[in-house]
Amino acid sequence: MFSWFIFFEDKLLLHKEADGRVSIPYSEQAPLMLGMRQNPHHVFMDDGREVLALNLTEPVEDTEEWEMRPLRSTYYLLPFGDYLAAGKAYEIIWWDKHSQYCPVCGSTMVQHTPIMKKCPKCGNEMFPQVSTAIIVLIMKGDEVLLVHNKYWKTQFHGLVAGFLEAGETLEECVRREVKEEVGLRIKNIRYFKSQPWPYPSGLMVGFTAEYESGEIKLQEEELNHADWFTIDNLPLLPQKLSIARQLIDWWIRKQKSLS
Numbered sequence: 001m002f003s004w005f006i007f008f009e010d011k012l013l014l015h016k017e018a019d020g021r022v023s024i025p026y027s028e029q030a031p032l033m034l035g036m037r038q039n040p041h042h043v044f045m046d047d048g049r050e051v052l053a054l055n056l057t058e059p060v061e062d063t064e065e066w067e068m069r070p071l072r073s074t075y076y077l078l079p080f081g082d083y084l085a086a087g088k089a090y091e092i093i094w095w096d097k098h099s100q101y102c103p104v105c106g107s108t109m110v111q112h113t114p115i116m117k118k119c120p121k122c123g124n125e126m127f128p129q130v131s132t133a134i135i136v137l138i139m140k141g142d143e144v145l146l147v148h149n150k151y152w153k154t155q156f157h158g159l160v161a162g163f164l165e166a167g168e169t170l171e172e173c174v175r176r177e178v179k180e181e182v183g184l185r186i187k188n189i190r191y192f193k194s195q196p197w198p199y200p201s202g203l204m205v206g207f208t209a210e211y212e213s214g215e216i217k218l219q220e221e222e223l224n225h226a227d228w229f230t231i232d233n234l235p236l237l238p239q240k241l242s243i244a245r246q247l248i249d250w251w252i253r254k255q256k257s258l259s
């Protein structure tokens with residue numbers, strides 16, 4: 001028996017339970033007699049589970065028993081372990097789709113292991129590629145720096161974040177992103193934790209830091225607001241699934257324990 005993580009684009013197939021909850025289908029064969037154009041991917045989780053991932057060419061229609069929901073929303077619907085497995089399954093499917101042909105010589109790639117493909121002509125090997133990004137919570141006395149990105153659809157405020165560049169350490173990336181986005185210098189950069197971010201294939205690495213010097217100067221191509229906030233005047237915060245929110249919640253707990 002396997003857990004089946006079945007996607008159409010970014011939507012995951014869920015089984016509706018009698019009590020109103022949803023679950024990941026668990027069966028020997030693919031549920032719903034889905035026509036399979038390809039074999040399912042075997043995905044191995046940190047907890048020892050082996051699950052199957054399948055990419056559909058058409059969505060499954062909503063019924064009394066089944067529905068498809070965006071991956072992001074399943075954080076709030078599924079046990080955390082299943083949400084993580086869904087994210088990994090999605091990253092594998094996305095990788096498979098984007099590694100059909102060898103980027104060196106154009107031949108059709110051949111899958112060798114669940115996470116490795118090899119070009120039969122030139123020997124080029126491809127593994128799922130992860131885009132690494134940093135995110136940093138900056139503290140100044142009893143205040144925290146929160147920013148609003150001009151491309152965010154809602155009015156919440158989050159943290160300074162950005163992609164790691166080639167040849168850069170994570171700490172250098174943190175310093176550079178803060179300088180570029182808000183014009184500040186920071187010190188005491190400390191690792192917080194990391195989080196897979198399967199939208200579509202990222203790793204977010206969280207840090208905390210302290211303000212050192214400078215005035216806020218916005219990078220206007222990216223941000224339209226940034227300011228210092230105390231625990232008493234916080235704006236709308238990011239959703240619970242993000243590491244941004246986990247960093248902010250950590251800071252809120254810290255402030256409360258100090259007061």
Ligand SMILES: [Zn+2]
Nearest residue numbers: 102105119122
């Ligand atoms: Zn090749």
